[in-house]
Amino acid sequence: MPEITALTTEILLPALEQAIDATVIIGQDNEIIFYNQAAASLWGIPREEVIGRNVDCLVPVRLRHEHDRYIDRNRETGHNRIVGTSREVEFTRADGEYICGELSLSKVEIGQGAKRQIYYMGVMKNVTDESQRRKILILQNDVLQALASDMLIQDIGELICRKVEAFVPNAVAAMLVLDRSRRRLSIAASPGMPNRYRTALDSMELSAEQVETLRTAPDSSNKVVWDGYSSLARSLGLERCCSSAIISRTGQVMGIFALYLRGDDTDLAWPQRVVSTSMPFCALAIEQNETRQHIAQLSNFDSLTGLLNRTSLHNVIERLIMRGGDSQFSLFMVDIDRFRDINDALGHVNADRFLIEIGRRIRGLVNDEYIVSRSGGDEFIIIVPDCSHARAEQFAEKLINAIARPLQVGENTLTISCCVGISTFPENGPDSESLLSLADAAARQAKGDGRGLYRFAGHEKNQVAQERLMLGSALRDSLSKGMLNLHYQPQVETMTGGLYGVEALSRWHHPTLGNIYPSRFIAVAEETGQIEAIGRWSLQEACSQMVRWDRDGVHVPTVAVNLSAVHFRNRSLPEYIANLLGQHGLTPDRLTVEITESVMMDSSSETEEVLHAIRRLDVGLSMDDFGTGYSSLSRLTRLPLTEIKIDRSFINDFEHDTNAQAVTMAVIGIGSRLGMTVVTEGVETEQQWRLLEELHCDVMQGYLFARPLPPAELEKWFRERQARGSFVIPSA
Known part of the structure; x- marks a missing residue:
């Protein structure tokens, strides 16, 4: 036992005293009871000025008010995030120099019960140089990543300023950009700067002599951003300034980066190093911004007159x-x-x-x-x-x-x-x-x-x-933004009362022009070359809607889509329809393509080939508005039609016009003999319905049964009539 005592007093204490890292031991009342020479050098405070004082005299000012509470909590509970760990601590030495240390804090317990005493030993290693190098690398990486991500110069400037303010305690950073054409400095970023000072600096105009001085002596920039404003700055708590002109690779003045310090006792070596390190990053950000502006000028402005293109x-x-x-x-x-x-x-x-x-x-x-x-x-x-x-x-x-x-x-x-x-x-x-x-x-x-x-x-x-x-x-514009939609008018079977199918009809409501009638916009679409895009969109939308109805238990046997003559001159139309049906999982009999008499009158072999190819898919082909043009019966027999539609003009005065009845009866007879389904459009009265029933017309379509309906309303219409057992029920 005597040997151990001799070892403690004769070897361990001198060892702690001569350790190369600062070592401090704290007593029962948080007072400093040991403070070696390395600690005196690190903090810049002599031993005699700290022994016996509360340890918070060594703690950064901003943390002192909480420090005793942390230690007391650890003494009482044993819980603390600091004891037993290592962490970086930044503080300002007595002479104002910035120091970064790696602190390890250990707890030492002596005795038990009522005699139990708790001491703390802190070891601080000076890692200022390593910390500064690491911070500079972090700044470099963050700025380069920001430049690569196309951030705006204001955002990059704010990133630099905030990083620098975190590196230098009690500092406010600002990046100013020079408009060289007008020699005007404007603040690109200054997140922590008081508003009054920002207002004073912003839009500062420089003389040609000042710009030249900045170019030849970048470190003279304090004359611009400090000398004339120091009284205002000090009234706002900013005591000193480190700054430098930002110089491009070609030697032009691009701006100024300034770091304002709130304390007057801080050593300027680290702040000046931070400013000089930030210069190339600021220059890169400004150069990238100027390049963007130049590209924007080329892409947005007429190169001859400088006006917008x-x-x-x-x-x-x-x-x-x-x-x-x-x-x-x-x-x-x-x-x-x-x-x-x-x-x-x-x-x-x-x-x-x-x-x-x-x-x-x-x-x-x-x-x-x-x-x-x-x-x-x-x-x-x-x-x-x-x-x-x-x-x-x-x-x-x-x-x-x-x-x-x-x-x-x-x-x-x-x-x-x-x-x-x-x-x-x-x-x-x-x-x-x-x-x-x-x-x-x-x-x-x-x-x-x-x-x-x-x-x-x-x-x-x-x-x-x-x-x-x-x-x-x-x-x-509306077509590209999906502002067109389809309404669907039911077609009902005259003799059985069942649902034969629906006809898809394009509708267009423009936010400014209001509702545009199909007769108006379809003609414009044909004149402006947009009709083919509308037709393909109609096919796509109609097939998608059939799938949605099937999913919701609304079985619509077939949907008819009207295509213009232009579509049938395109040899890829049959393949497009086949792919569309395959993508939606629809059988070909679920789709009918309506053609106009202008298609029927087209004697080109190309059109006929397209029509036959569509029919070979087992997709229906319907002649729309039959009897309003100049089509011949011989052409009617040569085309692979499955359906003809009697135009509504024959039905307008159907009840009283015996000629119209005779023509309708003849068309029904022709369709029947050729194996085609006959659909009569424009049925609006019960008397028309009864007459068509007597003439054995296959299918009826018109306002008597339903107007063209949006998908949701057609679903409601379907369910109501399905519940009543017939679709041949006049609308209320």
Whole structure:
């Protein structure tokens, strides 16, 4: 036992004293009872100033108020997240130097029962250099990942600032970007900066001499972001500043990165190192942003005049439309007269100068809220918000007069004129395509009427064409957004009372134009080349709906879909239908394709081949609106039809018109002899029903039984009549 005592006093205490890591032992009352030389060097406080004092004198100021409670809790319960672990601790040494240490805290128990005493021993290893290197690597990795993820410069700047503020206690970081064309500094990020100071720094204009000084001496940036603002900064608790100009790889000043410190006793070595380390990251972020802006300039602006290009104009118009509310604006399309002659006579170089000058004249007329675009060639477009008719007339006259001024190009003085077409939202269309098309039509009309004129869209001479353009554009947009839908009109078996099938009918409700009749939009679809897309969509939607009805226990034997003549000139149609049926798991007899008499009149072998190929699939083929065209009976016998539909025009006065009855009877007889099902459309009265029953018409369709219904309403109609045992029941 004496040997052990001698070992403790003679060896262990000197060993602790001479240990290379700071060692502190805490007594029963949280007082410091041992403090070695390494600890004095680490904290910068002599031994005599800490022995006997509460250990919180060594704890970072922000944690002192809780420290005794943590220790006492461990003494009483034995639970603590710190004791028995290692953790990094950051603090400021007595001389202001930033220190990062790795702290290991151990509990030492001596004695038992009433004599039990608890001491704590803390060992702190100085890992400042390693910690700083690791933090710099973390900053580098985080910034590079942010740059790779296409974050905005404001977000990257905020990331850098927040990381730096976490590295340097009691600091506020700011990244300022220089607009070199105007020599104006603006704050890209400063998440922790007081608002008053941010306002003072933002939009600061520099002289050419200041920019040059920053370029040659980047560390002189405090003269810009501190010297003139230090009084304001100190009133807000910011005592010192470390900053540097951000310099690009080509030696240009791109901005300033500044780190403001709240305490005046902090050593500046670490803050300055953080600032200098952040410089290349800030430069990368700003360079990437400038590259993006340059790419955006190329993709969104006309390279010749610097005005918006057509793609950007479309986007701007759509954003204006999407604002909703009472949004309204006028679109002016300016078309230069005889530009081709100017181009041929003066050459491309002078023609480009001519267009630049036209763009400059237009810009001279507009306010900041106006939008100006060159959409190609000699076509300029201006959008004026909240523009009344009278104001539009005045602006159009200003445009015409401004462009008509003599223009000097090289050695040539040109006298020029232009025409202006004007469209307005919402009167002239629901989308950008409609507005541009109608303005273009109005400009062509103005050019046709003379030179130096303007015309509004909607003039009687082009109203029909404009409406067609507007509807065609709106239809294309609605089709792409899935705004069309199908309604279904039941077809009932005359003799049995069963459900024969349904006819799918396209419906279109536009949010701005309202309900558009099929007779109107189908014609537009045919004229604008969209009818094939609508037909294929109708087939797809009808098959999908049949599957949904089957799933819900609503058995619809077949669905009829009307296709236009265009579809039957496409040899891939039979394959498309076969794939569609396969994808939906439908047998071919569940689908009937309706054709019009124009298809029947088409004598091309290609059309006939397509019709026969469809029939070979066992898909039904129906002749729609039979008797309204010029089809021949000989053609009727040669086509693989399974069904003919008597047009509603024969049924309008069916009860009283013996000729109509005779024709209907003849068609029913022809269909019966050819093995075709005869469907009569437009049945609206019980008397018509009874007459058709007497004539042994196979199937009836009309408002007497049901109007065209949305899918959910047809399901309700089906269940009601199924419960009553017959589908040949007049609607209430």
